[in-house]
Amino acid sequence: MKEIPASQAYRLLEPGPIVLVTTSQNGKPNVMTMGFHMMIQHAPPLIGCVIGPWDHSYQTLRNTGECVIAVPGLDLGETVVDVGNCSGDRMDKFQRFGLKTRPAKDVSAPLINDCLANIECRIVDTTLTDPYNLFVLEATRVWINEDRKERRMMHHRGDGTFTVDGGTLDLKDRMVKWRHLP
Template sequence: MKTLHPSKVYQMLEPGPVALLATAQDGKANVMTMSWHMMVEFEPPRIACIVSGADHSFTALRETGECVIAVPPATMAERVVEIGNCSGREVDKFARFHLDSHPAKLVAAPLIAGCLANIECRVIDDSLVDRFNLFVLEAVHSWFDPALTGVSTLHHRGWGEFALDGEIIRLKSRMR
């Protein structure tokens, strides 16, 4: 065993696929790339996510209390990274990156076409936002694109490095 520098821990604990977080505030939609998220409950589905206070999306999420988490396929990797490398303060990201949006059922933030899943969420706990920028969301409605079943997702490994999910194996489980 060798010592691992603390800055590399994220690369070992990557939480899941890179996602897009869409918000809408005052009629204006925005989208950001998000890697720091995790499930915290299955039913109802609850998701914890970190949105930096420096991000344009932070204010919209905090003020509206709702968003859409979209899971893009790996084929969108370059667009996803570019979305994360600019700010919605200066750019209409939906226009710049040719993202097709559709109205959500229960929240004002838009669904993003071409993604494997779109999860409409409401903030249910913001008690850790001031300290850690951590929002706890509850999924209130979700969508999936059956045409994209089985496609790879993108996983952030830190500092511009990504992995694609791979072979799926099934093992006996007592959990349902």
């Protein structure tokens, strides 16, 4: 076996698909790319997200306490990377990258029509925000875009490369301990 630096452990334990996070304050929406997030629990549905002060969306999220997590498909790969390479304090990223939006139901941040799914969220815990830039969000509404033909998601490997979802392994009949979950 070859040893690699411990600082690269995230490349092996990548938490899930790369996502887009929308926020809005004073009528000005923004979108950012995020790779560090995790499910914390099933019910209520809690999501942990790392968004730091280096991100333009950080202060808006702190001020408003709400956002949308949008899950893009593989066909948005280049757009997702490009959104992450620029700052919303200098431009309207929705216009620049042609992302189509629609209003959310419970939060001021917009949904992204181009994505596979959108999750409306509200902050429920900020005790880990100052030391670790970790926001705990509760999902309040989930929207699925069933019309999307491209259903594969991308998982960032931390070096500019991505793993892409492929097939599905169905082991539901073996998951006896978790049958009570939806």
